[in-house]
Amino acid sequence: MSVTLQSAATLLYEHHLLREIIAGDLWTMNPADVDGSDVPFAAVTYSTKEIVPGSLLFCKGRFKPEYLDGADGNGLAAYVATSDMGAYTKAPGLIVEDASKAMALLSAAFYGYPQDEMTVIGITGTKGKTTTSYFTHAMLSAASGGKAALFSSVDNCVDGHTFVESDLTTPESLDAFRMMREAADNGMQYLVMEVSSQAYKVSRVFGLQFDAAGFLNISPDHISPIEHPTFEDYLYCKRQIVRNTNALVLGEDCEHRNLIEDDAALDGVPVTTFAEGHADASVVAMPVDESHRRFAVTAFGQHVGDVSLAIDGDFNYANAAAAVALVAAVGLTVDDSMLEALGSVRISGRMxxxxxxxxxxxxxxxxxxxxxxxxxxxxxxxxxxxxxxxxxxxxxxxxxxxxxxxxxxxxxxxxxxxxxxxxxxxxxxxxxxxxxxxxxxxxxxxxxxxxxxxxxxxxxxxxxxxxxxxxxxxxxxxxxxxxxxxxxxxxxxxxxxxxxxxxxxxxxxxxxx
Ligand SMILES: CC(=O)N[C@H]1[C@@H](OP(=O)(O)OP(=O)(O)OC[C@H]2O[C@@H](n3ccc(=O)[nH]c3=O)[C@H](O)[C@@H]2O)O[C@H](CO)[C@@H](O)[C@@H]1O[C@H](C)C(=O)N[C@@H](C)C(=O)N[C@H](CCC(=O)O)C(=O)O
Ligand SMILES: Nc1ncnc2c1ncn2[C@@H]1O[C@H](COP(=O)(O)OP(=O)(O)OP(=O)(O)O)[C@@H](O)[C@H]1O
CATH class of the missing domain: 3.90.190.20 (Mur ligase, C-terminal domain)
Incomplete structure (x- = not known):
């Protein structure tokens, strides 16, 4: 899908993000006033090091204007920023309220809304995101003949079988939508992604609606000047996933469960719960004997099957119950091949x-x-x-x-x-x-x-x-x-x-x- 200065300005305006467009001496709300405003951008980037002719650049985070040195020579077409960079570039600027939100919106448009071509599952929580993501991915792969993508803090996978080491738990929005496009073009039917609190804090998943989301658990973590000032802020950011999903899978024993259920009720999001070791939840994993090497999985009162995971730890059976609940939340019936896939997952460096x-x-x-x-x-x-x-x-x-x-x-x-x-x-x-x-x-x-x-x-x-x-x-x-x-x-x-x-x-x- 092509994005031009005109269509970008319109989208930003519709989302109350556009302050004005500045092109030299011209300050305008009408993008048609700007030369070349109907020419599609050739590329989008958030790094001046990656500018190619026709690029739209997002100046976000701790961006410094001096990074723009040489940008015009490299073919910068326009930039998005919260302030006028006219002293550093001749390219027109879309001046916005929030550059990270603008980047998410425009990247989704540039890559043609790839999320609409797949069933997307987001998973948050203090502990177990990666493991539950791998479990869910394995089950969805089994269900779809290998057509499941994965974005995790360990690896990303956009073709169902090639795993590439990742940098962040949740990628920058631009990278996420680019990888989603690759995944959709590779025929992936599902995407499982870890969603960190930071992803909401810095709008990496702004505008992304999940088909189902997992909220596993919450305990104090990630409090520092570059993450969250307080536990309240950490939890508040994580809670945003509830407002951005069609269905929620929630840990039965999750702290602040009432608050998260309040969020779901306010937005009319249906909730299913999971638990390990006790029978109160929608999906339950119970040890079949004292060795805790095999667990019986029950979903909505029905015995689904027994699972023996390749990685140890009762907490991993809680993660497995979450994965079963997530797969059910996107409408699949858990069968033996999916349980077998779940049982054989190993994650390097974990247990x-x-x-x-x-x-x-x-x-x-x-x-x-x-x-x-x-x-x-x-x-x-x-x-x-x-x-x-x-x-x-x-x-x-x-x-x-x-x-x-x-x-x-x-x-x-x-x-x-x-x-x-x-x-x-x-x-x-x-x-x-x-x-x-x-x-x-x-x-x-x-x-x-x-x-x-x-x-x-x-x-x-x-x-x-x-x-x-x-x-x-x-x-x-x-x-x-x-x-x-x-x-x-x-x-x-x-x-x-x-x-x-x-x-x-x-x-x-x-x-x-
Ligand atoms: C707080 C935060 O989200 N920081 C991330 C953010 O930083 P930033 O936007 O300030 O980027 P920066 O590196 O200071 O540079 C500013 C901008 O200038 C650009 N730049 C820079 C140099 C240059 O010459 N030209 C240029 O254009 C950069 O591309 C960037 O867009 O964007 C960078 C990539 O664009 C990330 O690498 C960086 O993550 C830092 C390293 C980080 O540690 N983040 C942690 C807190 C994090 O996000 N963790 C969570 C949770 C993990 C968990 O749950 O365990 C995660 O999702 O990974
Ligand atoms: N449900 C759980 N409850 C408590 N601890 C867990 C749970 N699941 C995993 N762990 C522990 O947390 C470690 C990290 O697990 P995992 O990578 O799945 O979590 P994560 O949420 O992705 O973590 P992080 O965001 O810190 O990278 C595991 O090695 C294990 O020790």
Whole structure:
């Protein structure tokens, strides 16, 4: 679908976003006054580095006008910004109230509203978004012969089978609509996407209506100057998904459930619920025995089948129940092939277990990195290995420059349930990771806990593993939990990727020695 300066101005005006158009000395509300206003834009971009002749540029976020240096020479056709950039470019400007919202609206138009050609499912929550997205994607793939796309914080997939590492949990709106176009052109019938609170905060999904949405759970996280000022703001942003979906799947045990149900009632959105371990919800996963290795799934009072997931943890059965409810919410009947697909999903770096062949040691590489997930992981260790008297070493850090609340909360969730805490490197921008580790160490109140900092992550994990192996105690299973990095092969320093061997590979290497 072509977008011109005229059609862009009209769309922005209809959404109360257009302030005026500025082209040199001309200030106007009539785009036809501007030369070339009926010429379709050749491309859309939010980076001056990607301008090609005929581009429409969105100046959003922390954009600096000096980035426009050279833009005219590269063929900038027009820009969208919240202020006049006329001192830096000769291109006409669509001056708007909100550049991110404008980018979402115009990108959807530029790519021809690809969301209308697929059934789109959005998934939010503090924990389990990625896992539930993979589960839902697998079931939809099974139902459609592989015609399901996925946007997740681990990988994006626009053709049903090629997975490409992603950058953000929810892509920038322009990237999202571009990838949706590719997915639709590839014949995808479904799209499952993770929706972060940040996506609503900075309007990455503005104007996108989901066919069904999952709201899994909520607990404090992501509070920092670059994310949310308060928990209220975090929850408020997440709640926006309820206003933008045709059907809602909600965690039966979700905190603030009443408020989320109020949102749904106000907008007339039908709600189904899911739960693990108790029978009050529309979709329920119940352990069939004490091993918790197989769960019976019931939907709307009917037994759908039994599932044994390839990844452990009761919380993953809650995620599986959510996936079943989402698939049902878009009108599909869950069959055996879909349950089989659900059961075989593995997600790199999440709940990966490694048993040392030469000692009584188990290592788990997982992506837990806040209170709720660390608690869920330790609950799992207790439930599954409690009879082997586990002695737990936790190797963790916490991200720099964001989610400040996590630092104390990870310690709080773990300190009375583990024997040893090794604080180490995690992703950071400008903040010193040593300072992050020191903050975490200072929040340890359990005097019996062996807590220390080993900044080099490779050394930290090797130390934990070698000490566990050396314990050589048949009465106590040594458990090393390496969390927060999953299978990432890099650590961010100054927000740049620095190569890192990977927690899983380090475990494999040490266990092979
Ligand atoms: C707060 C936020 O949403 N920040 C994102 C946002 O930053 P920004 O718009 O300010 O971009 P910027 O990099 O400062 O640059 C400003 C603009 O100038 C442009 N530019 C820059 C240089 C240049 O020469 N020319 C130019 O045009 C850039 O393309 C950009 O559009 O847009 C950037 C891409 O355009 C993102 O990389 C960046 O995410 C940062 C890195 C980030 O860490 N975001 C986190 C908080 C985030 O979004 N997390 C959530 C939740 C994760 C979870 O649940 O676990 C997520 O969805 O991933
Ligand atoms: N339903 C759940 N409840 C509590 N913890 C969970 C749940 N699902 C997963 N976890 C834990 O959280 C970690 C991250 O899971 P997942 O990647 O699915 O969540 P996410 O919401 O995408 O996380 P993030 O946004 O922080 O990347 C897992 O490795 C596991 O430890």
């Amino acid at each position: 990966e277990e490694f048993h040392d062949p030469s000692s009584n040691t188990l290592a788990i590489v997982d992506y837990a990195h806040n209170y709720a997930s660390v608690k869920a992981l330790l609950d799992f260790v207790e439930q599954r290995f409690g009879d082997r008297h586990p002695v737990v070493t936790l190797v963790t850090g916490s991200a720099g420059n964001k989610a400040y609340d996590r630092r104390a909360e990870i310690v709080e969730a773990a300190q009375d349930r583990i024997a040893r805490l090794i604080l180490t490197h995690e992703d950071t921008d400008t903040e010193s990771i040593l300072d992050v580790c020191k903050t975490m160490l200072a929040s340890v109140t359990n005097e019996d806990l062996d807590a220390r900092i080993i900044l080099n992550r490779t050394e930290a994990l090797e130390t934990a593993l070698n000490d566990a192996r050396a314990a050589n105690d048949p009465e106590h299973l040594q458990v090393v939990l390496a969390i927060g990095k999953g299978n990432e092969r890099w650590v961010k320093v100054e927000n740049r990727h620095v190569p890192y061997e990977g927690d899983d590979r380090i475990v494999e290497r040490v266990f092979a020695e």
